[in-house]
Amino acid sequence: xxxxxxxxxxxxxxxxxxxxxxxxxxxxxxxxxxxxxxxxxxxxxxxxxxxxxxxxxxxxxxxxxxxxxxxxxxxxxxxxxxxxxxxxxxxxxxxxxxxxxxxxxxxxxxxxxxxxxxxxxxxxxxxxxxxxxxxxxxxxxxxxxxxxxxxxxxxxxxxxxxxxxxxxxxxxxxxxxxxxxxxxxxxxxxxxxxxxxxxxxxxxxxxx
Amino acid sequence: xxxxxxxxxxxxxxxxxxxxxxxxxxxxxxxxxxxxxxxxxxxxxxxxxxxxxxxxxxxxxxxxxxxxxxxxxxxxxxxxxxxxxxxxxxxxxxxxxxxxxx
Numbered sequence: 506x507x508x509x510x511x512x513x514x515x516x517x518x519x520x521x522x523x524x525x526x527x528x529x530x531x532x533x534x535x536x537x538x539x540x541x542x543x544x545x546x547x548x549x550x551x552x553x554x555x556x557x558x559x560x561x562x563x564x565x566x567x568x569x570x571x572x573x574x575x576x577x578x579x580x581x582x583x584x585x586x587x588x589x590x591x592x593x594x595x596x597x598x599x600x601x602x603x604x605x606x607x608x609x610x611x612x613x614x615x616x617x618x619x620x621x622x623x624x625x626x627x628x629x630x631x632x633x634x635x636x637x638x639x640x641x642x643x644x645x646x647x648x649x650x651x652x653x654x655x656x657x658x659x660x661x662x663x664x665x666x667x668x669x670x671x672x673x674x675x676x677x678x679x680x681x682x683x684x685x686x687x688x689x690x691x692x693x694x695x696x697x698x699x700x701x702x703x704x705x706x707x708x709x710x711x712x713x
Numbered sequence: 714x715x716x717x718x719x720x721x722x723x724x725x726x727x728x729x730x731x732x733x734x735x736x737x738x739x740x741x742x743x744x745x746x747x748x749x750x751x752x753x754x755x756x757x758x759x760x761x762x763x764x765x766x767x768x769x770x771x772x773x774x775x776x777x778x779x780x781x782x783x784x785x786x787x788x789x790x791x792x793x794x795x796x797x798x799x800x801x802x803x804x805x806x807x808x809x810x811x812x813x814x815x
Contacts, residue, residue, distance in 0.1 A: 512797075514798075515796075515797055515798025515801060516797075516798075516801065519801055519805070534717070535717060536717040536721070537717065540715075540717045540718050540721045543721055543725070544721040544724065544725060547721075547725030547726075547728070547729065548721075548724050548725045548728045548729075549728075550728055553724065553728065554724070557720055557724050558720075561716060561717065561720060566716070567716050567719045567720050567723070570716075570720045570724070571720055571723045571724055571727065574720075574724040574727075574728070575724065575727045575728065575731070578727070578728045578731050578732075579731060580759055581728070581731040581732045581734075582731050582734045582735065583735075583752075583755050583759070584735070584755070584759065585731070585732055585733070585734050585735025585736055585739075586734065586735035586739050586752060586755075587735065587752040587753075587755045587756060588735060588736070589735035589736050589738070589739035589740045589742075590739075590740070590742075590744075592735075592736040592737075592740040593740065596737055599733075599736045599737045599740055600729075600733050600736075600737050602736060603732045603733045603735070603736035603737060604729060604732055604733075606732050606735075606736070608763060611756075612756065612760060651809060651812065651813075652805060652809055653779070653783055653804070653805040653806060653807065653808030653809030653810070653812060654805055654808075655767070655780055655783075655808065656768075656779060656780040656781075656782065656783020656784065656804050656805060656807065656808025656809075657783055657787075657801045657802075657804035657805035657808065658763075658767045658804070659764055659767040659768040659780055659783055659784035659787060659804065660783050660784055660786060660787020660788075660790070660800050660801060660803065660804025660805075661787070661797070661800060661801050661804065662760050662763040662764045662767060663764050663784060663787045663788055663791060663800075664787060664790070664791050664797055664800040664801075665760055666757060666760040666761055666764060667791045669756055669757050669760065670757060674754065675754060675757045676757075678754045678757050678758050678761075679757040679758065679760070679761035680761065681758070682757065682758030682759065682760075682761040682762045683761035683762060683764065683765045685762070686761070686762035686765040686766055687765050687769065687775070690765075690766065690769065690770050690773065690774070690775055691773055691774060691775060692773075693773075694773070695766075695770065695772065695773070698762060698765075698766060698770070699759060699762045699763060699766060701762075702758045702759060702761065702762030703755055703758050703759060704758075705754070705758040706751050706752070706754035706755045706757075706758045707751055708754065709747075709750035709751045709753065709754045710747050710748075710750065710751055
């Protein structure tokens with residue numbers, strides 16, 4: 506777990522800054538500060554929170570906001586199943602620990618639950634703390650897009666992918682997954698391309 | 714209850730369930746070997762899709778904007794074997810730099 510916390514240290518400021526930008530966005534969509542912080546603490550999945558709040562801010566209803574967010578988070582079902590083997594203990598303990606699964610903690614852990622929990626805890630505090638600052642301090646912070654944080658995430662996920670792509674089958678599956686996502690973006694709701702990309706993993710079904 | 718709070722509660726509960734599916738429902742069981750091989754490939758598939766979505770997706774449109782510079786900087790850093798925090802920093806700086814020039 507310590508190792509995970511060390512691994513997450515460089516991501517801490519980025520997560521806090523993104524949390525702050527979510528806090529600002531939530532207030533502009535007329536969520537009160539407490540609701541923004543509660544959402545970060547319970548949902549703890551950035552893109553889905555931004556999506557839900559954007560739908561509300563754009564005049565969409567609760568059902569549309571919830572559907573957009575849950576579609577984006579549907580990937581956590583296959584992601585959770587892929588790390589499930591390393592989880593032990595009572596149902597309550599596993600339920601609590603499973604909430605620390607986010608893209609970054611899962612990708613950095615490579616199946617090591619201790620690392621996953623360490624990264625997850627660090628990012629949770631950064632995300633929730635950042636949200637509180639953004640929701641309370643509001644527009645004083647400025648536009649987070651100016652800091653280029655949105656572009657940093659593509660770089661981060663590419664770096665994590667590069668550490669995984671050590672065999673030919675993994676490289677082929679990654680290329681297929683990327684192609685599937687690219688093709689589906691114009692035709693499906695946000696979130697669907699990422700879940701559909703997992704279909705590429707079924708290439709491993711028959712290979713002995 | 715306000716629309717904001719209703720959304721917060723529904724999204725929170727739904728996401729907690731989605732995250733719990735694996736660690737609570739599947740934990741400790743041994744899965745068939747073919748399924749294990751599929752699960753091992755889920756990570757590269759989803760990460761590759763995340764790279765594409767974070768770089769090119771703007772809602773339902775494929776867009777080329779400053780994020781591509783961030784992704785490109787990330788690729789260069791990875792090829793140069795830079796540590797993760799350098800990759801993230803370069804990605805942010807490249808994105809912000811290109812955006813400032815526009």
